[in-house]
Amino acid sequence: MSEQALRFLTNLLGIYSPSGKEQDAANFLEYEMKKMGFEVGKDAIGNVIGVVGEGEPVILLCGHMDTVAGHLPLRIEEGKIYARGAVDAKGPLAAMIIAAVAAFKEPGFKGEILVASVVEEEATSRGVKHLITQGIKADYAIFGEPSGVENITIGYKGQIQLKIVCKTETGHSSTPWMYDNALEKAYELWEQIKIASSYPSLDPSASPYNAVTACLVKVVGGRATSVVPFEVEMNLDVRVPIQFSTAQVFEQITKIITKYQGANPKISVKASVQDTVEPFEVNKASPLVHVLSSSVRKVLNKPATLLHKTGTGDMNILGKAMNLPIVTYGPGDSHLDHTLDEHIDVSEYLDAIAVYKETLLRLSELYHNRTENQKSI
Numbered sequence: 001m002s003e004q005a006l007r008f009l010t011n012l013l014g015i016y017s018p019s020g021k022e023q024d025a026a027n028f029l030e031y032e033m034k035k036m037g038f039e040v041g042k043d044a045i046g047n048v049i050g051v052v053g054e055g056e057p058v059i060l061l062c063g064h065m066d067t068v069a070g071h072l073p074l075r076i077e078e079g080k081i082y083a084r085g086a087v088d089a090k091g092p093l094a095a096m097i098i099a100a101v102a103a104f105k106e107p108g109f110k111g112e113i114l115v116a117s118v119v120e121e122e123a124t125s126r127g128v129k130h131l132i133t134q135g136i137k138a139d140y141a142i143f144g145e146p147s148g149v150e151n152i153t154i155g156y157k158g159q160i161q162l163k164i165v166c167k168t169e170t171g172h173s174s175t176p177w178m179y180d181n182a183l184e185k186a187y188e189l190w191e192q193i194k195i196a197s198s199y200p201s202l203d204p205s206a207s208p209y210n211a212v213t214a215c216l217v218k219v220v221g222g223r224a225t226s227v228v229p230f231e232v233e234m235n236l237d238v239r240v241p242i243q244f245s246t247a248q249v250f251e252q253i254t255k256i257i258t259k260y261q262g263a264n265p266k267i268s269v270k271a272s273v274q275d276t277v278e279p280f281e282v283n284k285a286s287p288l289v290h291v292l293s294s295s296v297r298k299v300l301n302k303p304a305t306l307l308h309k310t311g312t313g314d315m316n317i318l319g320k321a322m323n324l325p326i327v328t329y330g331p332g333d334s335h336l337d338h339t340l341d342e343h344i345d346v347s348e349y350l351d352a353i354a355v356y357k358e359t360l361l362r363l364s365e366l367y368h369n370r371t372e373n374q375k376s377i
Helices: 002-013 023-036 090-104 126-133 182-196 246-263 287-300 314-322 346-376
Strands: 039-042 048-054 058-064 075-077 080-082 111-118 140-143 151-156 158-167 213-221 231-240 268-277 305-309 326-328 343-345
Touching: 002 023, 002 080, 002 090, 002 346, 023 039, 023 048, 023 090, 023 111, 048 090, 058 090, 058 126, 058 314, 058 346, 080 346, 090 111, 090 346, 111 126, 111 346, 126 314, 140 287, 140 314, 140 346, 151 287, 151 314, 158 182, 158 246, 182 213, 182 231, 182 246, 231 246, 246 268, 287 326, 287 346, 314 326, 343 346
Parallel strands: 058 111, 058 140, 140 326, 151 305
Antiparallel strands: 039 048, 048 111, 075 080, 080 343, 151 326, 158 231, 158 268, 213 231
Protein backbone atom coordinates (compact mmCIF):
# COMPACT_ATOMS: atom_id res chain seq x y z
CA MET A 1 0.00 0.00 0.00
CA SER A 2 2.85 2.42 0.74
CA GLU A 3 4.00 2.58 -2.90
CA GLN A 4 0.47 3.25 -4.11
CA ALA A 5 -0.02 5.86 -1.39
CA LEU A 6 3.19 7.71 -2.28
CA ARG A 7 2.46 7.61 -5.99
CA PHE A 8 -1.03 8.98 -5.40
CA LEU A 9 0.26 11.85 -3.26
CA THR A 10 3.13 12.83 -5.56
CA ASN A 11 0.83 12.82 -8.59
CA LEU A 12 -1.65 15.02 -6.76
CA LEU A 13 1.11 17.39 -5.64
CA GLY A 14 2.31 17.63 -9.23
CA ILE A 15 -0.93 19.41 -10.16
CA TYR A 16 -0.86 23.12 -9.39
CA SER A 17 -4.26 24.04 -7.97
CA PRO A 18 -4.47 27.49 -6.34
CA SER A 19 -7.88 28.57 -5.08
CA GLY A 20 -10.29 29.04 -7.95
CA LYS A 21 -8.23 26.87 -10.30
CA GLU A 22 -8.82 23.38 -8.90
CA GLN A 23 -10.31 21.74 -12.01
CA ASP A 24 -7.24 19.69 -12.99
CA ALA A 25 -6.82 18.41 -9.44
CA ALA A 26 -10.55 17.64 -9.27
CA ASN A 27 -10.39 15.65 -12.53
CA PHE A 28 -7.41 13.70 -11.23
CA LEU A 29 -9.13 12.89 -7.94
CA GLU A 30 -12.35 11.85 -9.63
CA TYR A 31 -10.49 9.49 -12.00
CA GLU A 32 -8.21 7.96 -9.36
CA MET A 33 -10.92 7.53 -6.74
CA LYS A 34 -13.13 5.69 -9.22
CA LYS A 35 -10.26 3.29 -9.86
CA MET A 36 -9.94 2.73 -6.11
CA GLY A 37 -13.60 1.73 -5.82
CA PHE A 38 -15.34 4.96 -4.80
CA GLU A 39 -18.63 6.12 -6.22
CA VAL A 40 -17.52 9.57 -7.29
CA GLY A 41 -19.02 12.75 -8.65
CA LYS A 42 -18.53 16.51 -8.77
CA ASP A 43 -21.08 18.92 -7.39
CA ALA A 44 -22.16 22.22 -8.94
CA ILE A 45 -19.11 24.20 -7.78
CA GLY A 46 -16.43 21.55 -8.34
CA ASN A 47 -16.19 19.72 -5.03
CA VAL A 48 -15.29 16.06 -5.55
CA ILE A 49 -17.46 13.73 -3.46
CA GLY A 50 -16.53 10.05 -3.11
CA VAL A 51 -18.39 7.32 -1.22
CA VAL A 52 -17.44 3.78 -0.19
CA GLY A 53 -19.66 1.50 1.86
CA GLU A 54 -23.26 1.96 2.88
CA GLY A 55 -25.46 2.14 5.92
CA GLU A 56 -24.47 3.49 9.31
CA PRO A 57 -22.48 5.15 10.65
CA VAL A 58 -21.75 7.83 8.06
CA ILE A 59 -18.22 9.12 8.58
CA LEU A 60 -17.26 12.31 6.76
CA LEU A 61 -13.63 12.90 5.84
CA CYS A 62 -13.30 16.43 4.49
CA GLY A 63 -10.20 18.01 2.98
CA HIS A 64 -9.37 20.69 0.46
CA MET A 65 -7.62 20.34 -2.87
CA ASP A 66 -6.79 24.02 -3.35
CA THR A 67 -3.59 25.70 -2.21
CA VAL A 68 -2.37 29.24 -1.82
CA ALA A 69 -0.85 30.75 -4.93
CA GLY A 70 2.84 30.23 -5.58
CA HIS A 71 4.15 27.15 -7.35
CA LEU A 72 6.91 25.11 -5.70
CA PRO A 73 8.79 22.54 -7.79
CA LEU A 74 8.02 18.99 -6.67
CA ARG A 75 11.05 17.15 -5.31
CA ILE A 76 11.77 14.26 -2.97
CA GLU A 77 14.84 14.46 -0.75
CA GLU A 78 15.87 12.45 2.30
CA GLY A 79 12.44 11.04 2.99
CA LYS A 80 10.63 14.34 2.50
CA ILE A 81 8.30 15.49 -0.31
CA TYR A 82 8.58 19.19 -1.14
CA ALA A 83 5.71 20.86 -3.01
CA ARG A 84 2.99 23.44 -2.64
CA GLY A 85 0.18 21.71 -0.77
CA ALA A 86 2.37 18.93 0.68
CA VAL A 87 1.25 20.01 4.15
CA ASP A 88 -1.65 22.35 3.44
CA ALA A 89 -3.49 20.22 2.70
CA LYS A 90 -3.02 17.64 -0.05
CA GLY A 91 -0.97 15.43 2.26
CA PRO A 92 -3.87 15.01 4.72
CA LEU A 93 -6.39 14.71 1.86
CA ALA A 94 -4.44 11.95 0.12
CA ALA A 95 -3.95 10.11 3.42
CA MET A 96 -7.70 10.19 4.11
CA ILE A 97 -8.57 8.86 0.66
CA ILE A 98 -6.11 5.96 0.90
CA ALA A 99 -7.23 5.17 4.46
CA ALA A 100 -10.92 5.18 3.51
CA VAL A 101 -10.38 2.49 0.90
CA ALA A 102 -8.20 0.42 3.24
CA ALA A 103 -10.77 0.56 6.07
CA PHE A 104 -13.68 -0.25 3.76
CA LYS A 105 -11.90 -3.40 2.56
CA GLU A 106 -11.52 -4.72 6.12
CA PRO A 107 -14.05 -7.53 6.77
CA GLY A 108 -15.31 -6.00 10.02
CA PHE A 109 -16.12 -2.56 8.66
CA LYS A 110 -19.76 -1.51 8.53
CA GLY A 111 -20.95 1.90 7.43
CA GLU A 112 -20.39 4.59 4.84
CA ILE A 113 -17.28 6.69 4.38
CA LEU A 114 -17.90 9.98 2.64
CA VAL A 115 -14.79 11.77 1.36
CA ALA A 116 -15.26 15.40 0.33
CA SER A 117 -12.45 17.19 -1.52
CA VAL A 118 -13.53 20.81 -1.43
CA VAL A 119 -12.54 23.96 -3.31
CA GLU A 120 -11.43 27.42 -2.18
CA GLU A 121 -10.66 26.69 1.46
CA GLU A 122 -7.72 29.08 1.22
CA ALA A 123 -9.91 31.90 -0.09
CA THR A 124 -13.63 31.95 0.68
CA SER A 125 -14.44 28.49 2.13
CA ARG A 126 -16.89 28.29 -0.75
CA GLY A 127 -16.53 24.52 -1.04
CA VAL A 128 -17.44 23.61 2.52
CA LYS A 129 -20.22 26.20 2.64
CA HIS A 130 -21.75 24.61 -0.47
CA LEU A 131 -21.63 21.17 1.18
CA ILE A 132 -23.67 22.55 4.04
CA THR A 133 -26.30 24.08 1.74
CA GLN A 134 -26.71 20.67 0.11
CA GLY A 135 -27.74 19.18 3.44
CA ILE A 136 -24.79 16.84 3.94
CA LYS A 137 -25.30 14.49 6.91
CA ALA A 138 -22.83 12.47 8.98
CA ASP A 139 -22.42 10.88 12.39
CA TYR A 140 -18.76 11.83 12.76
CA ALA A 141 -16.44 14.13 10.80
CA ILE A 142 -12.69 14.64 10.50
CA PHE A 143 -11.26 17.61 8.67
CA GLY A 144 -7.88 17.02 7.10
CA GLU A 145 -5.41 19.74 8.01
CA PRO A 146 -1.83 19.45 9.33
CA SER A 147 -1.96 18.94 13.08
CA GLY A 148 1.11 16.73 13.20
CA VAL A 149 0.57 12.99 13.28
CA GLU A 150 0.79 12.90 17.09
CA ASN A 151 -1.69 15.74 17.64
CA ILE A 152 -5.44 16.32 17.33
CA THR A 153 -6.86 19.81 16.90
CA ILE A 154 -10.05 20.21 18.92
CA GLY A 155 -10.46 23.99 18.86
CA TYR A 156 -10.02 26.99 16.58
CA LYS A 157 -10.63 30.68 17.18
CA GLY A 158 -13.24 32.54 15.18
CA GLN A 159 -12.56 35.38 12.78
CA ILE A 160 -13.93 38.77 11.77
CA GLN A 161 -12.73 40.29 8.51
CA LEU A 162 -13.33 43.98 9.05
CA LYS A 163 -13.08 46.96 6.69
CA ILE A 164 -12.85 50.48 8.12
CA VAL A 165 -13.04 53.59 5.93
CA CYS A 166 -11.90 56.95 7.31
CA LYS A 167 -12.65 60.22 5.49
CA THR A 168 -11.52 63.80 6.17
CA GLU A 169 -11.50 67.17 4.48
CA THR A 170 -8.45 67.78 2.29
CA GLY A 171 -6.19 70.46 0.95
CA HIS A 172 -2.67 71.12 -0.28
CA SER A 173 0.07 69.14 1.41
CA SER A 174 2.12 72.32 1.85
CA THR A 175 -0.29 73.30 4.64
CA PRO A 176 -0.75 70.03 6.56
CA TRP A 177 -1.57 71.82 9.83
CA MET A 178 -4.86 73.00 8.35
CA TYR A 179 -6.34 69.55 7.71
CA ASP A 180 -6.80 66.18 9.35
CA ASN A 181 -4.67 63.62 7.52
CA ALA A 182 -6.85 60.56 6.90
CA LEU A 183 -3.83 58.25 6.90
CA GLU A 184 -2.66 59.54 10.25
CA LYS A 185 -6.15 59.48 11.74
CA ALA A 186 -6.84 55.97 10.50
CA TYR A 187 -3.65 54.71 12.06
CA GLU A 188 -4.51 56.56 15.27
CA LEU A 189 -7.84 54.72 15.35
CA TRP A 190 -6.09 51.42 14.61
CA GLU A 191 -3.78 51.93 17.58
CA GLN A 192 -6.79 52.33 19.86
CA ILE A 193 -8.50 49.23 18.44
CA LYS A 194 -5.29 47.23 18.77
CA ILE A 195 -4.83 48.16 22.41
CA ALA A 196 -8.46 47.78 23.41
CA SER A 197 -9.38 44.76 21.29
CA SER A 198 -8.18 42.34 23.94
CA TYR A 199 -11.66 41.78 25.32
CA PRO A 200 -11.61 41.47 28.23
CA SER A 201 -8.08 42.59 29.01
CA LEU A 202 -5.92 39.55 28.32
CA ASP A 203 -2.28 39.21 27.42
CA PRO A 204 -2.22 37.53 23.97
CA SER A 205 1.39 36.41 24.44
CA ALA A 206 0.48 34.59 27.67
CA SER A 207 -2.77 33.04 26.47
CA PRO A 208 -3.19 33.59 22.72
CA TYR A 209 -6.00 31.05 22.33
CA ASN A 210 -8.09 32.86 24.96
CA ALA A 211 -7.42 36.42 23.79
CA VAL A 212 -9.09 38.59 21.18
CA THR A 213 -6.39 39.73 18.78
CA ALA A 214 -6.46 42.17 15.87
CA CYS A 215 -4.00 42.45 12.98
CA LEU A 216 -3.82 45.32 10.51
CA VAL A 217 -3.42 43.46 7.21
CA LYS A 218 -3.95 46.17 4.58
CA VAL A 219 -4.02 49.97 4.30
CA VAL A 220 -4.91 51.89 1.15
CA GLY A 221 -4.91 55.68 1.06
CA GLY A 222 -3.49 58.81 -0.49
CA ARG A 223 -4.10 60.11 -4.01
CA ALA A 224 -1.22 62.42 -4.94
CA THR A 225 2.05 63.72 -3.53
CA SER A 226 0.67 67.27 -3.15
CA VAL A 227 -2.67 66.38 -1.54
CA VAL A 228 -3.38 65.73 2.13
CA PRO A 229 -4.84 62.17 2.24
CA PHE A 230 -8.62 62.39 2.65
CA GLU A 231 -9.78 58.77 2.39
CA VAL A 232 -8.22 55.62 3.81
CA GLU A 233 -9.37 52.02 3.83
CA MET A 234 -8.05 49.65 6.49
CA ASN A 235 -8.59 45.90 6.60
CA LEU A 236 -8.34 44.14 9.96
CA ASP A 237 -8.16 40.44 10.76
CA VAL A 238 -9.71 39.97 14.19
CA ARG A 239 -9.50 36.55 15.89
CA VAL A 240 -12.16 35.59 18.42
CA PRO A 241 -11.68 33.07 21.28
CA ILE A 242 -14.20 30.41 22.16
CA GLN A 243 -15.70 32.33 25.10
CA PHE A 244 -17.07 35.05 22.81
CA SER A 245 -19.13 35.36 19.65
CA THR A 246 -18.05 37.45 16.69
CA ALA A 247 -21.06 39.72 17.37
CA GLN A 248 -19.83 40.45 20.91
CA VAL A 249 -16.35 41.35 19.71
CA PHE A 250 -17.63 43.49 16.84
CA GLU A 251 -19.85 45.34 19.33
CA GLN A 252 -16.77 46.12 21.41
CA ILE A 253 -14.88 47.41 18.37
CA THR A 254 -17.91 49.50 17.40
CA LYS A 255 -17.84 51.15 20.84
CA ILE A 256 -14.16 52.03 20.34
CA ILE A 257 -14.95 53.58 16.94
CA THR A 258 -17.93 55.51 18.34
CA LYS A 259 -15.81 56.90 21.16
CA TYR A 260 -13.09 57.89 18.69
CA GLN A 261 -15.59 59.65 16.45
CA GLY A 262 -16.95 61.53 19.45
CA ALA A 263 -13.48 62.87 20.11
CA ASN A 264 -12.88 63.58 16.40
CA PRO A 265 -16.18 64.96 15.02
CA LYS A 266 -14.66 66.13 11.72
CA ILE A 267 -13.71 62.57 10.76
CA SER A 268 -16.11 60.12 9.13
CA VAL A 269 -15.55 56.48 10.11
CA LYS A 270 -17.52 53.57 8.69
CA ALA A 271 -16.88 49.95 9.68
CA SER A 272 -18.27 47.00 7.74
CA VAL A 273 -17.89 43.28 8.36
CA GLN A 274 -16.70 41.45 5.23
CA ASP A 275 -16.97 37.95 6.67
CA THR A 276 -17.22 36.13 9.99
CA VAL A 277 -16.51 32.62 11.24
CA GLU A 278 -17.57 31.67 14.75
CA PRO A 279 -15.05 30.04 17.12
CA PHE A 280 -15.48 26.32 17.60
CA GLU A 281 -14.26 23.71 20.07
CA VAL A 282 -15.29 20.07 20.34
CA ASN A 283 -15.76 18.51 23.76
CA LYS A 284 -12.53 16.67 24.55
CA ALA A 285 -14.64 13.94 26.18
CA SER A 286 -16.33 13.27 22.83
CA PRO A 287 -16.22 9.63 21.63
CA LEU A 288 -14.61 10.86 18.41
CA VAL A 289 -11.74 12.49 20.30
CA HIS A 290 -11.36 9.35 22.43
CA VAL A 291 -11.33 7.02 19.41
CA LEU A 292 -8.85 9.11 17.44
CA SER A 293 -6.61 9.49 20.49
CA SER A 294 -6.66 5.71 21.01
CA SER A 295 -5.78 5.17 17.36
CA VAL A 296 -2.81 7.52 17.61
CA ARG A 297 -1.61 5.64 20.67
CA LYS A 298 -1.98 2.26 18.97
CA VAL A 299 -0.19 3.27 15.75
CA LEU A 300 2.55 5.45 17.23
CA ASN A 301 2.82 3.88 20.68
CA LYS A 302 2.56 7.31 22.32
CA PRO A 303 -0.30 9.45 23.65
CA ALA A 304 -1.97 12.05 21.46
CA THR A 305 -1.78 15.74 22.31
CA LEU A 306 -4.96 17.81 22.02
CA LEU A 307 -4.38 21.19 20.40
CA HIS A 308 -6.17 24.54 20.52
CA LYS A 309 -5.13 26.74 17.59
CA THR A 310 -5.19 30.50 17.18
CA GLY A 311 -6.12 30.20 13.51
CA THR A 312 -9.53 29.54 11.99
CA GLY A 313 -10.48 26.52 9.89
CA ASP A 314 -13.31 24.99 7.90
CA MET A 315 -13.89 22.80 10.96
CA ASN A 316 -15.51 25.87 12.56
CA ILE A 317 -18.02 26.17 9.72
CA LEU A 318 -18.83 22.46 9.52
CA GLY A 319 -19.00 22.01 13.28
CA LYS A 320 -21.37 24.92 13.86
CA ALA A 321 -23.64 24.13 10.91
CA MET A 322 -23.85 20.34 11.24
CA ASN A 323 -23.80 20.12 15.05
CA LEU A 324 -21.84 16.88 15.09
CA PRO A 325 -18.59 15.60 16.61
CA ILE A 326 -15.74 16.92 14.45
CA VAL A 327 -11.98 17.24 14.85
CA THR A 328 -9.10 18.31 12.66
CA TYR A 329 -6.27 15.86 12.13
CA GLY A 330 -3.57 15.27 9.57
CA PRO A 331 0.12 14.78 8.91
CA GLY A 332 2.50 17.69 8.56
CA ASP A 333 3.83 20.70 10.44
CA SER A 334 1.37 23.59 10.12
CA HIS A 335 4.23 26.08 10.56
CA LEU A 336 5.26 25.11 7.01
CA ASP A 337 1.90 26.23 5.58
CA HIS A 338 2.33 28.72 2.72
CA THR A 339 6.13 28.79 3.06
CA LEU A 340 8.87 28.19 0.49
CA ASP A 341 10.01 25.21 2.57
CA GLU A 342 6.66 23.40 2.55
CA HIS A 343 7.23 19.65 2.78
CA ILE A 344 5.90 16.50 4.39
CA ASP A 345 7.80 13.57 5.87
CA VAL A 346 6.98 10.36 4.02
CA SER A 347 6.98 8.40 7.28
CA GLU A 348 4.49 10.79 8.86
CA TYR A 349 2.22 10.62 5.83
CA LEU A 350 2.18 6.81 6.01
CA ASP A 351 1.61 6.86 9.79
CA ALA A 352 -1.36 9.19 9.30
CA ILE A 353 -2.91 6.72 6.85
CA ALA A 354 -2.66 4.03 9.52
CA VAL A 355 -4.19 6.34 12.15
CA TYR A 356 -7.08 7.33 9.87
CA LYS A 357 -7.74 3.69 9.00
CA GLU A 358 -7.70 2.57 12.64
CA THR A 359 -10.02 5.44 13.55
CA LEU A 360 -12.54 4.54 10.84
CA LEU A 361 -12.61 0.90 11.98
CA ARG A 362 -13.00 1.85 15.65
CA LEU A 363 -15.78 4.37 14.92
CA SER A 364 -17.67 1.70 12.99
CA GLU A 365 -17.24 -0.76 15.86
CA LEU A 366 -18.22 1.83 18.48
CA TYR A 367 -21.37 2.81 16.62
CA HIS A 368 -22.59 -0.73 16.14
CA ASN A 369 -21.75 -1.77 19.70
CA ARG A 370 -23.85 1.14 20.96
CA THR A 371 -26.69 0.19 18.64
CA GLU A 372 -26.65 -3.41 19.87
CA ASN A 373 -26.56 -2.29 23.49
CA GLN A 374 -29.55 0.00 22.96
CA LYS A 375 -31.51 -2.86 21.39
CA SER A 376 -30.78 -5.14 24.34
CA ILE A 377 -32.04 -2.62 26.91
